[in-house]
Amino acid sequence: MNKKTKSKRHRVFRENVTAYLFLSPTLIFYTVFTGIPLLMTIFILSFSDFSLLKPIEFIGLTNFRQLFDDPDFRTVMLNTLKFVLIIAPVHIIGGLILAIAVNSIKSRFFQGVYRILFYFPLVVTTSAIVIVWGYLYDYEFGVFNWLCGALGMNRINWLGDSKWSLLAIAIFSAWKFIGNAFLYYFIGLQNIPDVYMEAAKVDGATKWQSLIKIQIPMLTPTIFFVVVTTLINCFQMFDETYFLTKGGPGVSSQTVAMHIYRKGFQEYHFGYASTLGLILFVIVLIITIFMFKYQNRWVTYDTE
């Protein structure tokens, strides 16, 4: 008996060692380049003043006080919020509509074509394709303004006018990234067992009824996933604004992520930039916790 428990303990120990050996590469790289930097930001850097040449000096809440003196901080936060409010619904709802439409197509061939088409912009390099979009938005020679002219409207200074630059970036973002939400929804819809849909059809349900009563409820776990990831991605938006407007004119289209880059890597206020990073992290954390907390109100998990 004693021998048996001993050998069992030995086996458990060996399994633990094996498991951690398997985990170790991921854990090491993750901890060194994400875990530790994040903890450093939260507990040390946000309350410090430093740069590459200046050693870390603890300055308490000074960085947080500086937030109120930074005239750009408010604008940047508002911009980010605006982007989230415009872009997230476009992705979340637009992607869903697209997915439902493509899923209703009977022909497998066309389904495949649409799937490939709508995901394609996601694949192409942002820094390259944005050059194309820059010219599409060009004031004098751009296709968008040529269209405006053809429709009898005045030319719009898409990227140079703070009234329009947010919209211009939002259009680009929708074009570039809607395929992501679309693909997840589409896969979710494809995975709903045919029996449910057949049963509804036999019972005389219309397309609309089976959409509302079966497909959407069964898709809620996917919708939840898409909503969470889209919100997080919107909060860390960087590439689009950096390339299209450089955050301008002025800071009128700058996002939090870009502000961190500017303060940290262009103006070398490392401490203050870390504080901005902490704020970005806290916002995302609150949203995530909130989403997970209230998910059981509307997300139905399939119990097999």
Add this chain to the structure above:
Amino acid sequence: MEHKNKKRLFLNYRKNEKKFQFILNIILISFGILFLMPFFWAFATSLRLPKDSFDLPPSFFPTEWRWGNYKHIFKSFDFLQFFWNSTKISFLIVGVGTVFTTMAAFAIAKLNFKGKNFIFLYIISGLLIPFQSYAIAQFLVMNKLSLIDTHLALILPYLANPFGVFLITQNMKGIPDSYIDAAIIDGCSTFRVYWNVVIPMCIPTIIVVCFMKFIEQWNNFFAPLIYINSEKKYTLTMGMQSLKGFRSAGSLAYILAGVMISLIVPTLVYGFGQKFLTKGISLSGLKS
């Protein structure tokens, strides 16, 4: 009589369905073409005579075929160096990183160990943390390790792949334990179980993870922007930014030719990977 009525109803339904399919197809095709417009325009303009680049109305289909523009930009721009840098970095991350990712997923899905829930949550939380929130701190770490302005700075952080761990773990959890028990009874070591039993059953998901990682890294801009200074080490994403410099030298057609060239690799990879996209994600049963 009744039978006839039913038949008519059925035929009516079939006819309506056909109409519905037709209209939906028209809408989706128009939408798809709208999606591709920027590419059409860029391609058509890249083949125009450089001095006609800005002519309006814009052309969406090539009216002339000046492939010389492509030759010109290829000669006057260091594409090959940038291509090589991006390819090297992306392939190293995908190759090495995916092995690490499957190992971690295997441990979480199929092995028993202390602190499993914590470890899983710890790795998965990487999905939710914005990179910019700890970019400064990571920069300090890189500086401590003397990795600034090296390609290793662009590779090492991405060898851990939380999203990949998540997807592959979900897939592996679906593999019945009986397969694994059978292999163990046959005398397989844990490593053999991982490599010869579990991995072959997850290939579609692994391909999806490789694909997404490749695209993500091929397009990564923020990390090279903060870590790379010397132009020789630029990735293609950064190189594209200096392509804009050609604007002053004259011609949009050349720049767009450069853009089109830069799209070749992702397009090829997509062409290969897209088949697996739906299958691989389905297998992992995306349920958060």
